[in-house]
Amino acid sequence: MKLSVLLFGIARDIVGDRNISVDLPENENVAGLLNYLRNKYPSFNDLQSLFVAVNDTYAKSEQVLHEDDEIALIPPVSGG
Amino acid sequence: MEIYQEIHVTENALEVEKAYVNVQAGNTGAVNIFVGTVRNKTDSRNVVNLEYEAYEGMAIKEMRKIAEEATTKWPIEKIIIHHRVGKLRVGEATVIIAVSTPHRHDSFEACRYIIDALKKSVPIWKKEIFEDGEEWVSAHP
Numbered sequence: 001m002k003l004s005v006l007l008f009g010i011a012r013d014i015v016g017d018r019n020i021s022v023d024l025p026e027n028e029n030v031a032g033l034l035n036y037l038r039n040k041y042p043s044f045n046d047l048q049s050l051f052v053a054v055n056d057t058y059a060k061s062e063q064v065l066h067e068d069d070e071i072a073l074i075p076p077v078s079g080g
Numbered sequence: 081m082e083i084y085q086e087i088h089v090t091e092n093a094l095e096v097e098k099a100y101v102n103v104q105a106g107n108t109g110a111v112n113i114f115v116g117t118v119r120n121k122t123d124s125r126n127v128v129n130l131e132y133e134a135y136e137g138m139a140i141k142e143m144r145k146i147a148e149e150a151t152t153k154w155p156i157e158k159i160i161i162h163h164r165v166g167k168l169r170v171g172e173a174t175v176i177i178a179v180s181t182p183h184r185h186d187s188f189e190a191c192r193y194i195i196d197a198l199k200k201s202v203p204i205w206k207k208e209i210f211e212d213g214e215e216w217v218s219a220h221p
Binding site for chain 2: 008009013047056058072075079080
């Protein structure tokens with residue numbers, strides 16, 4: 001399945017784009033996506049934290065992803 | 081209980097007085113307003129600008145959650161959370177948290193709770209632009 005992943009802050013700088021398309025097996029979960037991205041872009045491993053949001057909500061590692069989900073990578077937040 | 085919430089992410093300059101007017105309610109005896117501003121230094125490096133970016137839809141949803149949590153903990157009448165995005169200069173307001181409650185103690189505690197929670201979970205990112213480089217805040221351990 002093809003997933004589109006939105007990128008913000010330092011995650012956007014690391015990848016060099018505002019979103020990326022990722023090809024993963026059906027029923028892959030959040031942990032699998034993170035694993036794939038950490039392998040492809042090793043700089044993600046240097047971050048303080050890295051979360052995935054699915055449809056505007058922080059997702060747990062075991063949450064299964066679908067092609068029509070809005071997926072975003074959430075590097076360490078620093079609002080305020 | 082549904083209470084008045086005014087939650088915005090905006091590229092426009094934040095208006096503290098407007099927040100004060102909007103957060104007031106007849107039955108409250110206390111208004112507490114926190115304003116975050118752009119500091120001119122981090123450690124010993126001179127900051128020229130801050131650049132904020134938000135994942136807006138999710139940021140608003142997370143701020144609503146925080147406002148609702150605060151409402152269950154304190155007798156809040158109204159809550160305002162305004163967060164600025166874009167390029168800001170030293171001294172400009174980055175965020176306004178305003179709450180009104182019947183008594184002052186609750187307004188202090190609620191206001192602090194909201195800004196602390198916002199910093200932990202709301203998907204907004206800040207880049208410090210120094211005279212000699214730039215850096216995403218808190219990105220690395």
